[in-house]
Amino acid sequence: MHTMDQENVSATLTVAVPADRVFAVLADPATHAAIxxxxxxQEPVDRAPLTEAGQIFRMDMYxxxxxxxxxxxxxxxQVLDPPHAIGWLTGTEKEDGSLEFGGWTWRYDLAPSGPSGTHIxxxxxxxxxxxxxxEYLQFPPFGTGHLANSLHHLGELVSGR
Incomplete structure (x- = not known):
């Protein structure tokens, strides 16, 4: 399912994996390139697991x-509520070391589905x-299939396929 309104887009997927396992994968920056x-x-610069709101993790991109x-x-x-929700603001580090955020966020919400499944x-x-x-960036900056593709990749990762 794919929904879009003026200011956000979302996609959903149900996997036959418990939420804590899904959350652990999302909280590991090393999995993000695969998702x-x-x-x-590309590659995580900071490989430490995400454990608290306010934590900064950098990624190499292309x-x-x-x-x-x-x-x-x-x-x-921005939000870290295991195993229910995890999300972050994306920005850049300026030459003086300060961080600047553009205002867009990524968020995963996890809800139980049946005895051992998760609705993502x-x-x-x-x-x-x-x-x-x-004025210079179009939103969203990716095609409509991107969120579903990401969830599909996540589903394969957590299912061990």
């Missing part, structure tokens, strides 16, 4: 349309993106 449906996420091709993002954990909802939200960024 990503765009192929932009995008053919990016001015540098290879670039790095700094993500800030992935939401990309850009409602907090300021106008000046919207």
């Amino acid at each position: 990503d449906g765009t192929g932009w996420v 995008h053919a349309d990016h001015p540098d091709g290879d670039y790095q993002v700094a993500n800030k954990v 909802t992935l939401t990309y939200d850009w409602s907090a993106v300021p106008q000046y960024i919207r």
